[in-house]
Amino acid sequence: MLTPDSRLTDMLDDLSRRPVNYSEACAPPAVVSGWNRDRQVLELGREAPGEPEPGGLFETAGTLVNSYEFSDPAILRAAYRHPGDLLGRDMVLEGRFLVLRFLMGVRITDRHDQVRDGPHGPERQVGWSYQTLQGHIEQGRLTYEVVKELDTGRVEFRIIAYSRRGPIANPVLRLGFQLFGRRTQLRFYRNALQRLRALLQAPPPPPQPGPDGIVRAPSGARPGRFEAWTIRIGR
Template identity: 75%
Template sequence: MAELRHRPVNYDEAQAPPFVVEGWHRDRRVIEVGHEPPGEPVPGGLVETAAVLVNSYEFSDPRILRAAFHHPGGLVGRDMLLEGRFLFLRFLLGVRITAQLDEMRDGPNGPERVVGWSYQTLRGHLEQGRLGYEVAKELGTGRVEFRIVAHSRRAPIANPLFRLGFRLFGRYTQLRFYRHALARLHRLMADPPAPPQPGTDGLVRAPSGVEPGRFETFTLRFLHPGH
C-alpha cells in the first residue's frame, strides 16, 4: 500500500477513450436496484444505501477481486490495492480513485441524479484504463440503477506465461466480475451489511466478513512490476 503512492497512472489519457477508441474495450453494465418516490434521492433511501455499499467496495465478489485501502480518508486520491484471484494465483494490482460524481444528467428518461466514483489503473496493473461505479436515479420515474462504466485494454506484460493467461482468460474474468458485482449489490440491498472496519494497521479490507480461504497459504502471490 505504501508503495502505491509513488506509482503513476499506467497509460496516456490522450490515447484512451473518448479520444482514441481503437484497441480498447468499452463496457457499460446496468442493473435496477429498485424505486424511490420521484424527485431527488430520499434521505436514507435506496440511493444513499447503494452509495455506501459502492463506496466501501462491498459489491465486489471476493472470489474474483478483493481490495485494501486506508481509512479514514476521502474518495478522490484514495489508493486501493486490489487482489485479483484466479485458481491458485493471486495478483496484487494498484489503482487510484481520481474522480467522484454527484451530478445531474440528461438520461434517456429525463433528468438523473448520479453519484459514484471512478479509478484509474497504476503502473504494474495487468490492465490499463478507467472503471467507474455509478448509482443513478431517474428523477421522473424514481428508478434506481447501479452502473459499471469502463474502458480498458491489456497492459504490457513481460512474463510470457502471464501474458498468455491474460490473453486467454483476462476478458472472460473481467466480464464475469461485472456480472457478479451487479448481482451482489442487488442482493446486498435487501440486507445491507455494516461498512467494513479498519484493522489495527489502519487498512480496510473489502468486502467485509471475508475469511481466508481453505488453501490460502498455498496460493502464489505476484506483484506485477509493470513498465
C-alpha cells in the same frame, strides 16, 4: 486479510509514487481502437420520484458502492487506508484466478455527486472512477455509479469502463490473461451487479479498518488456502 500486513502496507506506500499507466490522450473517447469499452446496467428498484429518500434505496446503494462491498471476493478484493478521502484514494486490488493471487494498484481520480441530464430526464448520480497505475496488468478507467431518475424514481447501478491488456513480463500470467482475462472481467461485472442487488436485501455494516488502519473489502472475505501464492505485479 489480503496478504501479510507488511507487504500490503509497503505496497500502499509505494502506490502514492506510481503514475497512471497509460496516456489519456491515447484512450477513449479520443482513441477507441484497441480498447474494450463496456457498459453494464442493472435496475436495483424504485423510489418515489424526486430527490433520493433519506436512508432509501439510492442512498444505501451508494454507501455500498463507496465501500467496495459489491465486489465478488472470489474474483477481486481491495485494500485501502482509513481514514481518507474517496477522491485520490490509492487501492491495492487482489485479483484471484484459480490458485493464483496477484496484487495491482489503482487510484480513484474522479468522484461523482451531481444531477445531470439523462435519456429519461434529470438523474441524481453518485459514484467514483479509478484508473490503473504503473504495474497493473491492465490499462484503463472504470466507473461505478448509482443513478436515480428523478422523474420516474428508477434506481440503477452502472459499470462503465474502457480497458486493454498492459505489458505483462511473466509469461505464465501473460498467457493466462490472453486466454481468460476478458472472460473473467465480464464475469466480474455481471457478479458485481447481482451482488449489489442481493446486498440491498440485508445491507452489511461498512467494512472496518484493522489495527493497521487498512480496510479490506468486501467485508467478511476470508483468506483462501493458497493465499501465500500472491504475486506482486510491477514493483
